[in-house]
Amino acid sequence: MIIILKHGATDEQVDHVIERIEAMGLQPHLSKGTYRTVIGVIGDEEKVQTAPLMAIPGVEEAMPVMPAYKLASREAHPQPTVVEVGSGSAITKLGGGHFGMIAGPCAVESAERLDEIAAAIKAAGANILRGGAFKPRTSPYSFQGLGEEGLKILREVGDKHGLPVVTEVIDPRHVELVAEYTDMIQLGARNMQNFVLLTEVGKTHKPVLMKRGMAATIKDLLMSAEYVIANGTTEVVLCERGVKGFDNACRNMLDIAAVPQVQLMSHLPIIVDPSHATGRPELIPACALAAAACGADGIHIEVHNCPEEAMSDGPQALLPEQYATLAAQIRKVAEAVGKTF
Structure with missing residues (x-):
């Protein structure tokens, strides 16, 4: 999961998002750019897919890296099923x-x-x-x-x-x-x-x-x-x-x-x-x-x-x-x- 913060998000808002991610037992990876701050989430994405991340102040978008259909996806099972x-x-x-x-x-x-x-x-x-x-x-x-x-x-x-x-x-x-x-x-x-x-x-x-x-x-x-x-x-x-x-x-x-x-x-x-x-x-x-x-x-x-x-x-x-x-x-x-x- 990648969480994109709003332009102008405060340090307090960034820290709060990181705290919420850690509270779910996941590892946040912070990347600050000139215009945007992005937080990568490492761990079991099942825990964050159902979490109301968009309701956290400062969050603009939450993008899953893996598709929602994990078990049916090519990423989860590269070889064709017979x-x-x-x-x-x-x-x-x-x-x-x-x-x-x-x-x-x-x-x-x-x-x-x-x-x-x-x-x-x-x-x-x-x-x-x-x-x-x-x-x-x-x-x-x-x-x-x-x-x-x-x-x-x-x-x-x-x-x-x-x-x-x-x-x-x-x-x-x-x-x-x-x-x-x-x-x-x-x-x-x-x-x-x-x-x-x-x-x-x-x-x-x-x-x-x-x-x-x-x-x-x-x-x-x-x-x-x-x-x-x-x-x-x-x-x-x-x-x-x-x-x-x-x-x-x-x-x-x-x-x-x-x-x-x-x-x-x-x-x-x-x-x-x-x-x-x-x-x-x-x-x-x-x-x-x-x-x-x-x-x-x-x-x-x-x-x-x-x-x-x-x-x-x-x-x-x-x-x-x-x-x-x-x-x-x-x-x-x-x-x-x-x-x-």
Whole structure:
């Protein structure tokens, strides 16, 4: 922490700031310039980040040297984190050069339908199956998911096809139930800053897929990841899924630059979801390939074998044959930039 004092701060004010720092068990380092006096603070910054330093007379600004998202930061963990999802022979790695292909329907609708989709995406090269059992819908009258029955179907189908499974949790009361059935827990965009939910999910020690909120900055995303890590779960995968923009041509504005930016700021893997970013299947291939080219650690795509009958987000889903074509192209691009499967 660096504390900058106001121009003209008195010796008494400087001494008082130093006394306050020492009272917190930290070491002050005083540097007096012609126009400004600066005090460097050495020690555990956690003690000063919550202290009301700006209320001390003479203080103009208090600047942290380390980012607030310490555990998620690149400074705290210089090497990329590799997240392992699944167990036994069905393990998928994301990060550190490993590439994840997450695919499946928006919602688990029936065992038969999910089985057909899982078989198709596995043949195309997907290595994680997704499907929602609890659905946060804009309208209370829309399909809300099958709940525990959906979790059971997802688990059974995933095991049958040798695919780890990921699904979203939307209620702290369901965290233990979702953790029981899945290999990875998803935190959706609407719940990225539901801090009670983040805390409970962090306690499960299950890998987490965290989607960026629709109006969230990159720092907001990393601070939310910090909640999960601080509560015990170190394996967090971030997901860029588009943010709100001023143009309504697409559902959201896909922030491709967020991928290399996050990789500069954090050690956590980051994947891209072009399905939710665009909401339009004809735009998904180009955005998915762009994400692979810029170094993303995985691609998350919605796939349905009959979109017109889908109970959730059918219009944005790719058909299995479309996904197979795109998956082969993604693989080539990802391998060209050094990723492994």
